Amino acid sequence: MDIKQNICPKCGxxxxxxxxxxxxxxxxxxxxCDDRxxxxxxxxxxxxxxxNTWTDCKLEKDKLIDEVALSAVHIHEDVRSLSVSLETRDISPNRTSVNVGVKAKLYGVPVEHKCRVLIVWSKEQCDRCSRLSGGYYEGTIQLRADGRKPDDYEKDRANAIAHSAEDGLQETGERLSFITETRETKDGLDIIISSHNIGDIISRNIVKELGGKVTRHPKLVGEKKGIPVYRITYLVRLPKYQKGDVFEENGSYYEIRGTDSGGVKYFDLQDSSTKTTRNEPCGRLIGNVKDSEFAFVNYTEGNTAGILDPKTFENKECLTYPWLEIKEGSTIRFLRDYDNERIIFVG
Ligand SMILES: [Zn+2]
Ligand SMILES: [Zn+2]
Structure with a gap:
């Protein structure tokens, strides 16, 4: 047995x-440990x-201080059973001092170390805030409608869709995709955006929910490092009809049940069938079921019903549809077709 192998040459x-x-x-x-x-x-x-890269900080100030302090501490890979204590003190508005205490085991031997890290806080406007405050934009989404103006509901929805797209992109770290500004115009709504990607997503999502079509109109505005720079106008044209619109065509009445890129779905009020057309219907608009009035049903007789007109308080005899079950003493929704002086039940 060689005894030298079992004796430490340093301490014996x-x-x-x-x-x-x-x-x-x-x-x-x-x-x-880094001092600063x-x-x-x-x-x-x-x-x-x-x-040189900006990222959103999701940490509270206390947690951030801990993270920053720990980033200044470098530990050898052989260290095990690490425990760290941090004691922080703000020594001036832009200086925080952190006392770091580290206990660990190294080759089975307990070890300890103390150091002090000085965090120097410096303020700088980030890439996103400087773009935002400068009104930076790469495109405009113009919300318009075919032959009419987008209504408040459509403008509200477009706004909500835009902001939820912005939240989603910010969440995934696409920090330079944001809404620069939204403004009402006499024809609808303009949403000014900071990137083409957010423009694509918002315009696509608006059409998915509200129907209509998007056309993109790029315009060359310059060059950056040899790459052409475009601004894109996304023209979102909502369909002529909205869900719930009732229109008249050749003496018959129809209610729009849905509009999307696949076509227009409408309900035939005469026979309660549902049809789909690729083309826009071209009838005369009466109104929308969301604006319908309610009337008390006085009596029913064959294909007519007598209702109490809520405006004049007079009895009005109106045509009903065979599929529509109207009960005496109930209330019914209707729209007025002023051109034909008719009451149109919408069920
Ligand atoms: Zn030794
Ligand atoms: Zn910022």
């Missing part, structure tokens, strides 16, 4: 060959700048 203690664990632990520089760490953040939105 027992060893499994070479230095003993205590001497190996004592020799190794297992931890280093610079943290650049945006005073407007709190984003953080790291290696």
């Amino acid at each position: 203690g027992p060893s499994e060959g070479g230095l003993c664990s205590s001497c190996r632990a004592a020799e190794l520089e297992w931890i280093t 760490v610079l943290c650049t953040h945006c005073p407007t939105c709190g984003s953080l700048k790291q290696q």
Whole structure:
């Protein structure tokens, strides 16, 4: 048995060959701490700048201080059972001092280290806030409608769709896709956007929900590092009819049940059948079921019903449809066709 193999050449203690664990632990520089760490953040939105890249910061101030302090501490890969304590103190508005205490095990030997990290906070307007405040834009979504103006409901929905697309993109880290501005115009709504991607998504989602068509109109506005720069106008043209619109064609009445890129679905009020057409119906608009009035049914007789007109309080005899079950004493929804002086039941 060679006794040298079991003796540490440094301390003479027992060893499994070479230095003993205590001497190996004592020799190794297992931890280093940076004295200072610079943290650049945006005073407007709190984003953080790291290696010239901005990212949204989802941490509370306390957690952020801990993260930044820990980023200044570098630990050797052989270290095990690590526990770290942090004591922070704001020493001035732009300086935070952090006392770092580290306990760990190295080759089975307990080790300890203390250091102090100074966090220097620096403010800088981030890429997104500087674009936002400068009114930066790469396109405009123009919400319009065919032969009419988009109504409040459609404008509200378009706005909500736009903002939810913005939330989604921001969430996935596409920080430079945002809504620069929205403004009402005499023909509808303009949504000014900062990237083509957000423009594509918003215009597509509006049409998916409200129907109609999108056409893109790019315009060359310059060149950046040899690459042509375009601004795109997305013209979203909502269909002539909206869901719930009732129109008259050749003496018959129809209610629009849905409009999307696949066509227009409408309900035949005469026989209660549902039809789909690829083309826009071309009848005369009476109104929308959401604006319908309610009337009390006085009596029914064959294919007529007597209702109490809520405007004049007079009895009005009106034609009903065979499929529509009208009961005496109930209320019924209707629209007025002023041109034909008719009451149109909409069920
Ligand atoms: Zn030793
Ligand atoms: Zn910012």
